Amino acid sequence: MVPKTLAENAGLNAMxxxxxxxxxxxxxxxxxxxxxxxxxxxxxxxxxxxCTVLRVDQIIMAKPAGGPKRDPPAGMDED
Structure with a gap:
């Protein structure tokens, strides 16, 4: 049983x-x-x-979230 399972998990022809x-x-x-x-x-x-998934995850997490920063419309207060 063990050699068959090991061979199958290794991607080899078990038989x-x-x-x-x-x-x-x-x-x-x-x-x-x-x-x-x-x-x-x-x-x-x-x-x-x-490893590829982890690298992609690091790249995604390193970028700031949200879209481009925009200036507030003229004449608007911060509150």
Whole structure:
């Protein structure tokens, strides 16, 4: 269950990963696992998207709210 979920969350083909793990374990190589360094795009793209959203949010929050400043009409008091 864990390798399948890990492979799916990593954006890999879960069936291919599970079958290769079974084959390796059947041949006696029990110290194998899923290589997430190659092909782990889901986490990388999610982190990139989050950073982009945060950068855009910083840009929006840095700008003052409201429209252009205008002078009050002539002859009007401040109160």
């Amino acid at each position: 291919e990963i599970i079958s290769s793990l079974y084959a390796e374990h059947a041949s006696g190589n029990t110290k194998v696992g899923i290589d997430l360094d190659e092909g782990f795009f889901a986490l990388k793209y999610a982190a990139d998207a989050a």
